[in-house]
Amino acid sequence: MYQTHRPLGAMRWILSLLLVLPLLAQAANEVLPSWNDGPSRKAIEAFVGAVTTEGSKDFVPVAERIAVFDNDGTLWSEQPMYFQVLFAFDEVKRMAPQHPEWKEKQPFKALLEGDRETLAASGMKGLLEIVGATHTNMTTEAFSANAERWLASAKHPRSGKPYTEMVFQPMLELLDYLRANGFKTYIVSGGEVAFMRVFAEEVYGIPPEQVIGTTFASQFQDKDGQLSILRLPKLAHNDDGPGKPESIDSIIGRRPILAFGNSDGDLQMLQWTMAGKGKRFAGLVHHTDGEREWAYDRESKIGRLDKALDEAKSKNWVVVDMAREWTRVYPFETAPSKP
Amino acid sequence: MYQTHRPLGAMRWILSLLLVLPLLAQAANEVLPSWNDGPSRKAIEAFVGAVTTEGSKDFVPVAERIAVFDNDGTLWSEQPMYFQVLFAFDEVKRMAPQHPEWKEKQPFKALLEGDRETLAASGMKGLLEIVGATHTNMTTEAFSANAERWLASAKHPRSGKPYTEMVFQPMLELLDYLRANGFKTYIVSGGEVAFMRVFAEEVYGIPPEQVIGTTFASQFQDKDGQLSILRLPKLAHNDDGPGKPESIDSIIGRRPILAFGNSDGDLQMLQWTMAGKGKRFAGLVHHTDGEREWAYDRESKIGRLDKALDEAKSKNWVVVDMAREWTRVYPFETAPSKP
Known part of the structure; x- marks a missing residue:
């Protein structure tokens, strides 16, 4: 019995090796x-x-x-532009109907009117106001839902791909x-x-x-x-x-x-x-x-x-x-x- | 060969089971x-x-x-008392030679003189001063070394055991x-x-x-x-x-x-x-x-x-x-x- 088992064992071993070898080679290529x-x-x-x-x-x-x-x-x-800033800009537009005061208030007015010059001139202070208005005074849960919705639908302006x-x-x-x-x-x-x-x-x-x-x-x-x-x-x-x-x-x-x-x-x-x-x-x-x-x-x-x-x-x-x-x-x- | 192997196999199996069973029982008791x-x-x-x-x-x-x-x-x-507060108290004593002004400054004076009543009267404000003096104005590395030294040597007042x-x-x-x-x-x-x-x-x-x-x-x-x-x-x-x-x-x-x-x-x-x-x-x-x-x-x-x-x-x-x-x-x- 042993005599007949040995070649079968060896064949199985060789067969397994043949099956595994390409995987090993692939694994080596799969790093980076x-x-x-x-x-x-x-x-x-x-x-x-x-x-x-x-x-x-x-x-x-x-x-x-x-x-x-x-x-x-x-x-x-x-x-x-940092994608999160693009999110904040889009959020201002989405939230604008609930904020009629933004029509007259900078930097929101400039952003809503597409007035890039005035928006840029508002600098870091203006940006922080926009981020504050779109990121705070809401629960973490509500904010996360907003970010999730935007990420699921917004497209990058150049590639047209989701961010x-x-x-x-x-x-x-x-x-x-x-x-x-x-x-x-x-x-x-x-x-x-x-x-x-x-x-x-x-x-x-x-x-x-x-x-x-x-x-x-x-x-x-x-x-x-x-x-x-x-x-x-x-x-x-x-x-x-x-x-x-x-x-x-x-x-x-x-x-x-x-x-x-x-x-x-x-x-x-x-x-x-x-x-x-x-x-x-x-x-x-x-x-x-x-x-x-x-x-x-x-x-x-x-x-x-x-x-x-x-x-x-x-x-x-x-x-x-x-x-x-x-x-x-x-x-x-x-x-x-x-x- | 098979004929002689089988009983040995079975014996081995039973033997392993006998060896493993007490471990299984122990494992069940080892939870909590x-x-x-x-x-x-x-x-x-x-x-x-x-x-x-x-x-x-x-x-x-x-x-x-x-x-x-x-x-x-x-x-x-x-x-x-919270052990970290006991650490802060001990640190005040250890650091006192480098802070001669503490001899005249509350709540440090009370702590160094063992005047529990004045110390207690200094309340949360006093405690925060003591914690501030022993926990800040140093690097994280230096603070961790202090805490480590104290934990390695200090003993709990009742049990006499390390904290x-x-x-x-x-x-x-x-x-x-x-x-x-x-x-x-x-x-x-x-x-x-x-x-x-x-x-x-x-x-x-x-x-x-x-x-x-x-x-x-x-x-x-x-x-x-x-x-x-x-x-x-x-x-x-x-x-x-x-x-x-x-x-x-x-x-x-x-x-x-x-x-x-x-x-x-x-x-x-x-x-x-x-x-x-x-x-x-x-x-x-x-x-x-x-x-x-x-x-x-x-x-x-x-x-x-x-x-x-x-x-x-x-x-x-x-x-x-x-x-x-x-x-x-x-x-x-x-x-x-x-x-």
């Missing part, structure tokens, strides 16, 4: 498939290999594998790759936290409790047993620049070992990440692709990358050349658009 | 071993069974199994049991967040990023490339009462399905948890054990339980009778002290 073989992909793989190899001098236990990502311009596009499709395919792959290697992935963004939570889990695989952002003060309300959290028109935390390491310290309570950003607003988060002990990784998405996405850096009003680019170069941080290193920018590009 | 067969343990097991049984109408996906716990009086003792051993064995078991059933366990406490993070991971198995508490404003500092987070003497968030659902909404971004507290400061967190859809659990630790721990509720200055006890009774929340339901209070009790 939209990154070409350039320096960024190599640096990412070398870093992840080093911190996840037990016995390596650079090994980092799973619990400490914290990775933080900026959102606007790092995980999705931010042109011609949640204007995410970077290579960064989705990087998030997956890190999580598959035991990393906990966080968003740490200047965007408002409840807005991002509406899509972050579905689009990025990042759950609400791993989304950190700008926050408004809030108030617990109990109206005859009807409980809610009211969003107040008062900033509690501005999660930009130095606000990023501050919120990382306050909310995560430990230092990330990997950080990715794209603008000067991410500089302190990258510095804070790199200042810890042991092997660390800092990356910048450099918007170099005027064809498939946008090309901008030192002179841009949105997502200016100037000081952080200098520091990245002087400290050998990874600067991703989008045009050269990404074979695909958006998930809706069906085939790689560059070799 | 310090809880007797009272109503609280039954309610906990019924709830966890319902929300984790696939196909059950009460099933909750793993991602939504968020459990929140108060700390003082819920996970560890809080008598004769980190004054934790409730049945609650440690509950945390383990919930995590084994896919729950993410959080602390949501009036205590200051950096203080709790020093011991929460080791003692409770709760990582820094799942510790939520009262926070001070902070400031990112860059002194010639030396980076730090400076703690400012200004409250950013008071995580007590309505502050608890506010921080849950802001930091976790979804509603817990289980909450445990012990005082009126936890009422809004319990209400917020119970007001969601689907099956939910609210529990209160009732300090009924003057022998092994402390007995206090409606009249206590520390951890007053009055309104929340009424609401728990009217809404059939679980109220744990510590004296009757816990066979063991602290881990250092080697044998169950009650049957």
